[in-house]
Amino acid sequence: MIVGERKPLEEIIESLEGAEKVLVAGCGTCVAICMAGGEKEVGMLASELKMAAKLRDMKIEVSEATAQRQCDKEYLDTLKDDVKGKDVVISMACGIGVQYMALNYEPMRVVPAVNTDFLGANLDVGEWAEYCQSCGDCVLADTGGVCPIARCSKSLLNGPCGGSADGKCEIDPETECAWQLIYDRMKALGRLEKLTEIRPPRSWKTSRDGGPRRLVREDQKA
Amino acid sequence: MNDVKKGDFEPKIVAFACEYCSYTAADLAGSMRLQYPASVRIILIPCTGRMDAIMLLKALDEGADAVFVSGCQPGDCHFLRGNYRAKAMVPGVKKMLEEIGLDPDRVEFFHVAASEAQRWVEVVEEMTARARRLGPNPLRTGGGPEYGPLAEKKGGKEDGPRRQASA
Incomplete structure (x- = not known):
């Protein structure tokens, strides 16, 4: 799975500059499993933001929502009503989810709350390692x-x-x-x-050396 | 704004107490007529392993001056590892409080066995003294950050950053 970790609160607050209505949007797949950006972490970040805002006299209204996956349009669409009317969406998905959210809800300002680390396995409770x-x-x-x-x-x-x-x-x-x-x-x-x-020596063009990659499955495209 | 002075207020403390140990210890303290501060509001939980960081955050967000989790002695958890899980969670919550701008000393974990009524009294006394030292929760009184770089700007902390207290 994709392994990520929550960004420091201060960095997230800085990225909200000028925003009053904020949605914390979680992703229920990889980042939920690695406890960085699932429904539970959304509740935690929203709570942290509300408390920090109260102490800093920031006027922000924080709401919460989680999609099963932010890298699939069908699931992203379920957040339509939650995204509506917000100034900023804080995506707690991996870098893929953040970008796909920004693309599908253009021109909404979408900022990340998670650093995407690697593709890894869960070695033990709270421990992951890069495997691919x-x-x-x-x-x-x-x-x-x-x-x-x-x-x-x-x-x-x-x-x-x-x-x-x-x-x-x-x-x-x-x-x-x-x-x-x-x-x-x-x-x-x-x-x-x-x-x-x-x-x-192998060809690395299938890796990042070949530039951004794309997969098209003609057998699946109908 | 903050019209309540440090040290001269009756703190509100939320205690999450395990049914198998600390809750029973609190009950025993009552039966033994031991006196301790009336500052604590005890919430019974089936095991401290049930605790989640969000429960501690919400307690503080809703105005508690301090909050603590009290679980079984090491090796005594009815569900084997619940107390270890809760104890491991608390430093993470302390870190979150530092980021938010609250003093990490407002949260703590203790081990109190069912027979340790006196220990329960000491724990409540310690947390009450700590809450008095820290002053009222600024989230309740409308104060600014009391911890971290923003605290100085607002003139929040008087005695500088504190060390993390050991349980």
Whole structure:
């Protein structure tokens, strides 16, 4: 899922400059799961804003609403009545939701309340780690289900590098060496031989190097 | 504006007390005829694990001068980890209060077992003394921020930023 975290209150307040009627709009999917921008967090931010406004003599009226997803038009449409008449919408979705909200409710001023961090897995309660970099050309079949693009600090395709020591990466003793993980997994799978194959330099045009990406599924377009 | 002086007011304190421990301790304190400040309003909860940050924020937003959560002693939670969950939540709420402009000392977590009536009395006394030291909740009295960079501009705090008190 997309992992994000709430911005500091002060930054959100600054982005509201000049606004009197504000909607805090949550997203019920990824950011709700990672406890950054779901219905519960909407209630919390709205409450924080109301209290801060009272203390700072700011005249703002805060209302709350949450859509199941802010990256789908059908769900965004459910916020129509809530958005109406507002000066600013504070979107608690990821960067995708914020932009899609701004596009679908043009010319409404939409500001973010969440920093979108990465695509990750939920390792433990309150703990997430980056597992995918959406490079557009998945190599997991050959790396024992451990992604060298997202989880190796250098995104090496033929690792490990000389910075790997005791299973950890040289950038940080807490960071696991992805290539050590790949080696261990491939060994357990009895497929170590696969690692002797050298991967040639790959094309990164499916990743961000090819510019903003777009996917069109003709079979789905009717 | 703020016409109530620090120290000479009767604070309103909201206590979220676990049914299995602190609520029973409060009940026991009554049975034992122990005297303690009448400042506290106790809310019974089935377990402190039921607590959510929003409940603490709302209590302060609606004018409480201080609010605390009181749960079982470590290892004694009827639902295993409820007290740990609540205790872990409180520092996050303190951080939120700092951002809002309220003193983080207005929120606290305590462990009080069912048999610890005297401890319950001490906890209420401590929070009452703390609320008196901090003065009335500015959200109720119409005052400005009492914590953070904006507090100085408004002349809110007299004794500088405070440390986070330990439970």
